[in-house]
Amino acid sequence: MITIKENYCKGCGYCIIACPTKALKRSNKINSRGIEIPIVEEEKCNKCHICELSCPDFAINVEEE
Amino acid sequence: MISNDEIYEKYIRKGTMPTILCAGCGNGIVLNTTLRAIDELKKDIDKMVFVSGIGCSSRLSSYIKADGLHTTHGRPIAFATGIKAANPDLDIVVFTGDGDCAGIGGNHLIHGIRRNIDITVIVLNNYNYGMTGGQASPTTPLESLTTTTPYDSFEHPFDLSMLAMAAGAPFVARWTISHPVQLVKSIKKGLQVKGFSFIEVLTPCPTSYWRRNRIRDYEGIYRWYKENTVNVKRAESEPDKICIGELQNIQKKEWTEQWKELVERVSK
Amino acid sequence: MDAYDILGPSEQYIQGDKACVYGALIAGCRFFAGYPITPATEIAEEMSRFLPKLGGTYIQMEDEIASMGAIIGASWTGKKTMTATSGPGFSLMQENIGYAVMTETPCVIVDVQRGGPSTGQPTMSSQGDVMQARYGSHGDYEIIALCPSSVQETLELTIRAFNLSEKYRVPVILMMDESIGHMREKITIPKDVLIANRSTVDISYAYYRPFRTGYMHATKIPEFAPFGSGYKTFITGLTHDEDGFPTTVNPKAHSDLIKRLSEKITDNIDDIFYVNNKHLEYAEIAVISYGISARPSLAAVNMAQKLEKNVAFINLNTLWPFNYEFISELSKQVEKIIVVEMNMGLMYHSIREAAEGRCDVVLVSSLGGRVPTPKDIVEMIK
Ligand SMILES: Cc1ncc(C[n+]2csc(CCOP(=O)(O)OP(=O)(O)O)c2C)c(N)n1
Ligand code: SF4
Ligand code: SF4
Ligand code: SF4
Numbered sequence: 001m002i003t004i005k006e007n008y009c010k011g012c013g014y015c016i017i018a019c020p021t022k023a024l025k026r027s028n029k030i031n032s033r034g035i036e037i038p039i040v041e042e043e044k045c046n047k048c049h050i051c052e053l054s055c056p057d058f059a060i061n062v063e064e065e
Numbered sequence: 066m067i068s069n070d071e072i073y074e075k076y077i078r079k080g081t082m083p084t085i086l087c088a089g090c091g092n093g094i095v096l097n098t099t100l101r102a103i104d105e106l107k108k109d110i111d112k113m114v115f116v117s118g119i120g121c122s123s124r125l126s127s128y129i130k131a132d133g134l135h136t137t138h139g140r141p142i143a144f145a146t147g148i149k150a151a152n153p154d155l156d157i158v159v160f161t162g163d164g165d166c167a168g169i170g171g172n173h174l175i176h177g178i179r180r181n182i183d184i185t186v187i188v189l190n191n192y193n194y195g196m197t198g199g200q201a202s203p204t205t206p207l208e209s210l211t212t213t214t215p216y217d218s219f220e221h222p223f224d225l226s227m228l229a230m231a232a233g234a235p236f237v238a239r240w241t242i243s244h245p246v247q248l249v250k251s252i253k254k255g256l257q258v259k260g261f262s263f264i265e266v267l268t269p270c271p272t273s274y275w276r277r278n279r280i281r282d283y284e285g286i287y288r289w290y291k292e293n294t295v296n297v298k299r300a301e302s303e304p305d306k307i308c309i310g311e312l313q314n315i316q317k318k319e320w321t322e323q324w325k326e327l328v329e330r331v332s333k
Numbered sequence: 334m335d336a337y338d339i340l341g342p343s344e345q346y347i348q349g350d351k352a353c354v355y356g357a358l359i360a361g362c363r364f365f366a367g368y369p370i371t372p373a374t375e376i377a378e379e380m381s382r383f384l385p386k387l388g389g390t391y392i393q394m395e396d397e398i399a400s401m402g403a404i405i406g407a408s409w410t411g412k413k414t415m416t417a418t419s420g421p422g423f424s425l426m427q428e429n430i431g432y433a434v435m436t437e438t439p440c441v442i443v444d445v446q447r448g449g450p451s452t453g454q455p456t457m458s459s460q461g462d463v464m465q466a467r468y469g470s471h472g473d474y475e476i477i478a479l480c481p482s483s484v485q486e487t488l489e490l491t492i493r494a495f496n497l498s499e500k501y502r503v504p505v506i507l508m509m510d511e512s513i514g515h516m517r518e519k520i521t522i523p524k525d526v527l528i529a530n531r532s533t534v535d536i537s538y539a540y541y542r543p544f545r546t547g548y549m550h551a552t553k554i555p556e557f558a559p560f561g562s563g564y565k566t567f568i569t570g571l572t573h574d575e576d577g578f579p580t581t582v583n584p585k586a587h588s589d590l591i592k593r594l595s596e597k598i599t600d601n602i603d604d605i606f607y608v609n610n611k612h613l614e615y616a617e618i619a620v621i622s623y624g625i626s627a628r629p630s631l632a633a634v635n636m637a638q639k640l641e642k643n644v645a646f647i648n649l650n651t652l653w654p655f656n657y658e659f660i661s662e663l664s665k666q667v668e669k670i671i672v673v674e675m676n677m678g679l680m681y682h683s684i685r686e687a688a689e690g691r692c693d694v695v696l697v698s699s700l701g702g703r704v705p706t707p708k709d710i711v712e713m714i715k
Contacts, residue, residue: 010088053245056093143399147406
């Protein structure tokens, strides 16, 4: 499961560009600060955790089932 | 692998998130990767001190739930030297910016390396003075626009890693925020080296630097760091690119070890 | 090993610079960082010889900015730390001295004064830095500065400098001068001296707030948790709250902090301020001096006493904090205050301010390294 803490995310998109399988995408989901939160296509994710390492704000979490 | 939630719980000071850093600022990635390196080495965080100077990059020390010393502009290596020399049991990480480390603090950098005091210096090189709004720094690339080089910059920039290598730092590595996995590995190595470790991270300042220098979207910025760098192993094939990787790893006697030997010798 | 084991016989004939080192080691100083400069170099040299024998640490830094940074960093490991310099180096130290004030870091800075401004007169005596000791760093603050006028006093005031620094968690400046630093005199190494140590934290991490005061002790001085002790202390030179966290745009947080930093000194002026007086009781004239110029001042007062003049001698061993009340009371008693100093009149201004026109305040100034003579002063008494 990939979760993004909407109140921490600054919408930089580094997770999107860092993801090797293109499992993350831009969305039109906007948080309370007007920031665009990425969305996930879980089935594409291979749990490599690169998105977690690339997040400057500790917002994205990859949980292994 | 530890999750961001777990890092947050374990290492981040309550009430300090979100950081004061801009959206797209790479500094948070350096904080993230540093904490992962510490966690993977199972370091006792209560025996570590995070020292920093002044600048956006130097703010990182304040977010970590550990002893921290946010010093004066350019001087963190001098303060860190005092801490380490007075109590060699503590592990010291210095967060510093290109302006902090190579501008106002350049003298402390080369002398810290010369002494070979056992500290791990992580330089966040964002090509400009971010905190003060984007003035030219000692690493601003030629022909860049900054608020103080409005007609483009002509002063020759420092290559910080080359400087550290030439000064004789036992461990030197350079990565970018687009190489987080490799960066974690090098920070781990740097923390394990007994001696001065120098880790340069090329990190974006979208607000002050990139906004004035062609790239305005975060993805383009992230990609720039991938596309304009080449691993040291393949550097010869692409000489125009910035060389990254583990650049130096040599053995050298360390200051606190030498001091300890001296104390044993003279107090007999 | 103990300092007394390596300092040698209890009576010795030594220079002021060396006496300063003796005082520091007796007070418990175990970390010195410095950069060579005349006339303070001997302090670094002696420290480099003695400290390893005591298991302490000596480090020669790349400049005085780094020296000041190193002693602050080292102080946060719980050690008593010191640096020594002269005018040009003292100028370089000022930003980090302000940092030590703001972060309440105990440390001792020795300034063996020489003629300035700039490189000035490296080997000549001066008292030109006394205002720099008080106001050298930017912003509002109080600081403690002590001033010895003999080699024995140098030893004793160095111990006192450490004690005050530990007690009030403030940098303390020992204002020596070239004459005192290089002069040789007989000293007696005091035994059973009182040694103060900073008050350390005695509550658990969950309740500890590094810059809260008045919680465990009824003082304005917070408890100290050295690095490595598990209290996860964050220290910054930015305006901070009780947790040590930056709060830089809140006017109240800033004014509360700098008022506390000042009041922890000024509220305790009776404990900190220490002067050496003679013949004060019936005096109609007072000669105030400090450092090397206190010596001809005392000689002049003794000469005047023989001429049946009611003249008092006041040696300002504590330059800062300035005791306005003491001078104010004095100005009600005497007709004239004669200030003797080796500058163009620096303490003279504060003394005049405190006297508020109630008596004459005159200056005997001597420049260029020339120590004033008793004759210069007696002339003003007549
Ligand atoms: C002695 C001194 N000079 C100038 C400043 C102002 N100042 C604050 S941060 C900064 C630049 C920081 O640049 P850098 O170290 O590259 O860090 P960045 O903000 O880019 O991360 C400057 C010049 C200061 N705080 N102190
Ligand atoms: S864990 Fe790897 S594959 Fe999955 S979303 Fe993150 S970066 Fe993409
Ligand atoms: S990297 Fe982090 S902050 Fe940036 S968009 Fe992704 S989740 Fe949000
Ligand atoms: S100004 Fe630049 S360096 Fe500072 S927080 Fe913003 S992006 Fe980061």
